[in-house]
Amino acid sequence: MHITLGLKLDGRLGPSRPDILGQPVVGPMGLLGLLETWLGLSRPEVSTAQRVTSYLGHLRTQAAPSRFYSRSLQADSVGTSAKLLSWRDEWRLGGWDGAAPAGSPQMLVDMAEVEQIANGNIPPGQAERLAAVLAALETGRTPIESMRLVDPLDSFSRAWREVLARLPGVTAWEPEPQGEGLLSELQKSALGAVAGHLRPLANPVADGSVVLVQASTHEAAEHWLSAYCRQMPTDRLLVCESDGDSVDATMMATGGVSSGFRHVSSLRPALQALGLALEMCWDPIDVGRLVEFLSHPIGPFLRRARVRLAKAVAEQPGIGGDAWESAKQEIHGTENGEAILDDIAFWLEGERWNRDTGAPVDALLTRVEKLVDALRKRLVDDGPLNATLGAAIEQCSAVRDGLLELKSQGAPAIAPRMIEQLLEHATPMSSGNPFAPAQVGCLRAESDAAACIDSADEVIWWMPSTPQLPLPLEWTKSELATLRDLGVEVRDPQNELELLSQQWLRPLLVARRRFIMVLPPPGAEEHPVRQLLLKLWPDLKEQLVNLDAQVSNGFVGTLAENVTRTALPPAPQSLELGEPITVPTTDQSYTSMSELFNAPALYAFKRIARMRPASILEARDGNNLLGTLAHRVFEKLFQQADSLNWTDEHAVAWFRDNVDFLLRTEGAILLMHGAGVSLQRFRSVCEHAIRSMMRHLRAAKAIRVHTELPVAGELGDVSLIGKIDLLVELAGGQAVALDMKWRGDKRYADALHDGQHLQLAIYSSLYQQQAGVAPAALGYFILETGAMYVSAPDVIPTAQVRTPPPAATAGLIEQARASWSWRANQWAEGHIDVVPVGGGEDFNGPEGTLPVNGPNAWDKDYMVLLGGWEQ
Structure with a gap:
């Protein structure tokens, strides 16, 4: 078996141009998996979440106040563990044996003491797996005949070099220019420049073998690419290091085929299900996340039932209100309604835990297991979702492993931040879009310039821009010196940068006839290779093809044409x-x-x-919600027996005793973190409005108050229906119809005074038809100020009178x-x-x-x- 190994080849896309058998092209993790299989060392995959939580237990065991990481561990336990574990793994790959001699910096001493108890007691990382492979190679055999390294041997870690030294036929691969004519001259000059010999080209590349292309938007460039590839077929390699999924989507939408770019994203719907499910544990409930959980395509119980509840929450933001109970009654009458109601009770109506103190591990584990069961059932029922649901089940298993590890360490409770971090470490790195695989007839493609090792007649490098540079070392000079004295090989950012500069040239070097660089829209950072090309050939920028402006250019003209602008139609009268x-x-x-x-x-x-316009389910907020809740406060207040005889303080005390339940069931947005100001404003306005309303009613000697009173009647040949916010019955058979508004004193007072109170006039007419007598007065009650404006004097003595013009109400009806x-x-x-x-x-x-x-x-x-x- 002949193997090609490169640092960035684990993510290689392909397909390969020649048919090959027994010649795998792999990266480090791919080769490690092959070696473990051949040597009988294969084991179940261990999630990063489990390794991080396992190492966290050892950090806590050694977390004396003097440790350099103690304060960080207290503030962010999982994040600190992940960072220190990455240090430990890097040092192990560099040859660290876990020791720190006397006189070492405190950081190394602390890490060494943790390592004494952690080594062998945490799931193995890459270093431990390589050590096992190295030991097995002493007696075991592999089918490897030769090994071609596409990256220099010294760019591999010490642990890898020790393994490679035991394998046969390891040789280095040196990139060579593959181009013809002037393109070859440019490739040679680029190689020389990277080696430190910058010499501009003597002759310009005027044969069209090097082209720079740019459009004003990504979308315009994607449509050009699709048309270009369809109309000019050739042996082509597409190098796309970012936004490959967007390119694939445009290619498929315009008659091309997908190359299968794997955009790793935690935003896949299936990978959001666990986070949303665990979010339902916390108090106060986040109403936005609640609506997302209920309307999300993937969840722990039937989506049809969740959408009904989502509509209820959008109407009354909370759990347990009238809309919520009505939705549950509808669900109860459906197939398997009882079982669904049990699920609702478990996920949404059960116990919740404070966000600051956290939830018991067992409670979280139960929720993870129930979600896994639901996903597995759906996996059986819904075949097309297998790929994405498999990644979600893998994510759940990793979080479960992490929680079990924390439970074994005796963790009393898990805070939301720890759950978020476990989810981050548990999300499978292979979780690309399962519905965009490479299709038959697709372009050869790569998502990393370093993976371009096979030549092609034409190479298109798609929008190279801001490169990811090597990270600086995170340790002090004394700590680095001690590590080197211990024989630990620490990565060198300068060497990594030099390797990157060589890898960046590979898309250019493998082009045989044409190299096309599609530049990002103006304003993006220039990639170093683009800068190098302009150094070698300064006039190249004059050869830039503008896809928007140069439609007549021969390179673009066969693919696009100017469209005559047509004015949009005006609205008719x-x-x-x-x-x-x-x-x-x-x-x-x-x-x-x-x-x-x-x-x-x-x-x-x-x-x-x-x-009906398209709509997105979301809970109401702002003044709309506040006004609705205030209406509900007065509706419930006047449902209380003898409430009209209460004192102001009695009524306010009732409000304070009952407002929390109302908010939990219909206004939970005001209980969320960050809503304290709105909550206090609502409470203050309602208390002031209650006092004001009670004073007005006492002054008017009200004997009864109806809320949301249904009225019906006729307007000519038309039957009308409506509801009066408040109908106050007075002694002597008189009544006052009031409309409650959250704010707007001047607007509504003026409307009443100017005779523009159409809605009140309509309700007055309907009430008269229904009761046989018209209200003695009409008016508005403004909640925010507690002001009341009525249309007639001496009806409610404390209200402000705004008398409409004579016969205004009857005139409005006519x-x-x-x-x-x-x-x-x-x-x-x-x-x-x-x-x-x-x-x-x-x-x-x-x-x-x-x-x-x-x-x-x-x-x-x-x-x-x-x-x-x-x-």
């Missing part, structure tokens, strides 16, 4: 349908009636065509009736007005109708369907 439309006349609300009056096209979209008739007649003629936001006199109806104000700004998602997008 009306829709002429050519046939009559009947306006619905049953169970209309004030909202629907207002839409018909002010924006009939909007009414047609919503109420006739029943169109105008509403006329507006309805006007719109109905228009529709009967097949004519629908298109009113822009803001309305205007040009859109008003005949005399006696209400002014037309146009749609609300938030309804533009409907109105853009009619055109006028540029306005």
Whole structure:
């Protein structure tokens, strides 16, 4: 067997151009796996999370206050363990035996004392596995006949060099220019420059074998690449070190094929499931994460049930409110409803733990196991998801191993930050997009310049920009000197940088006929190879092909053409349908009636065509939520027996005793971390509003208060329904209809005074039809200030009177009736007005109708369907 080994070949994509058998191309971890298999040393894979938590136990055992890491361990235990374990593994690969002689720096002494108890008692890392391989090679045999190293031998760690020394036929591979003609001259000059002999080219590369390409956006460049590769087939290698998944997506969408770039991401839906599930352990609940957990495509119980609950939370942000219980009743009536309700009780209605003190390990383990069972069941039921669910199950197993290790160490509780870090270390590094594999006929591709070792007629290096440079060493000069005295080989960042400069040349060197560098959009950092090419050939920048501007260029012109700009259609002033439309006349609300009056096209979209914009489930917040919660406070307050006889302090005491339950079930956003100011504001406003309301009601000698009172009646031939926020019954049979608003004193006081209180007028008419008598007064109660504005004097003595013009309420009803008739007649003629936001006199109806104000700004998602997008 003939093996090719390189430091960056573990992530090689391929496919290889020649058919090869018995000639694997591998990186260090690939070769280690082969050696362990041949020597009988294979073992189950150990997750990083398990190794980190295991090492953490030994750090804690040695965590005296004098240790250099003690304070870091106390602040961030898992992060500190991961960092120190990486140091320890690096030193072991460099030859450290775990010792620190007398007089060594304190850091080395502390690490050595931890190593005395950790060595052999933590899952093996790469160094321990190589040591076992080295020992087995003394007596064991491998089928290796030769070994070709594409990176210098001294770039491998000491442990690897000791293993390679025991393998036969190890030879070095030296990159050579593969190009023809002028391209070959450029390649030789680049090699010389890296070796320290910078000599600009004597002759420009004018034969088109070197091309720089640039577009203003990534998307434009991706579309060019797809068209170019389809129309000019050749033996081509695509080198894409970042955003390869985006390139693949565009290639497939435009008729090409995917090269299978593996973009590792913890954002794969299956890999988010565990984090969201464990987030449900904490108190206070994060409402945003709760909605994500419920609406996420992958979860521990049926998605259809979770989406119903998500809608309930979006309506009433919390767990246990009326909307939540209603959703549970619906779920109970479905197939396996009882089992689903048990799952809901376990995941969402059970015990929670404080975010600062953490949760018991056993509780977290139980949740991990239940999620694994759900994922395995789905793995059986849903074959297409096998790849992504397999990675999620692997992630769960790694977190479970880490938690079991912490449990064996006697960890009392696990905080959210530790869970997040375990998830980070447990996420499989192979968790690329399982639905974007390499397809038949794909380009040869590589995701690292160092993996370009096979030549190709054409090489396209996709948007090289900011390179990842070697990290500086993290130890002091005295610590490094001691390590070297101990025979430990520590990596040299300067040597690593020199190796990188050689590896960066490989895409250029393997090009036989043409080398194309697709530059990132302007403004990105220039890659060192691009800078080198401009040093060798300064006029190269003049040869840059601009994909946006140079459509006539022969290199681009066959793939694109200028498109004549066409103006977008303006919004029409009306829709002429050519046939009559009947306006619905049953169970209309004030909202629907207002839409018909002010924006009939909007009414047609919503109420006739029943169109709905795409929406994202999210819990309400801001003043909208605060107003809704305050309405609920007064609704519950006046449901209490004899509440009208309470003192202000009694009513406020009731509020303080009951507000926490209301917030947990319907306003949990205000209980979240960081919402303290909003919570305090809500409590303060409600207490002030309760005191103010009780004083107003006492002054008016109110005998009963109805909240959310349903009313129904007729407006001409139209049946209307609605709910009055507060209907206050007074002695003598009088009543006052009040609308509660969170804020807006001046706006609503002026509306009442100017006779623009249409909604209250409609409700007054409906109440009169229902009760036989009109309310004695109409008004607004402003929660934020506690102010009350009413339309008549001497009804509520403490309220501020804003008397509308004479007969204003009856006039509004007549105008509403006329507006309805006007719109109905228009529709009967097949004519629908298109009113822009803001309305205007040009859109008003005949005399006696209400002014037309146009749609609300938030309804533009409907109105853009009619055109006028540029306005």
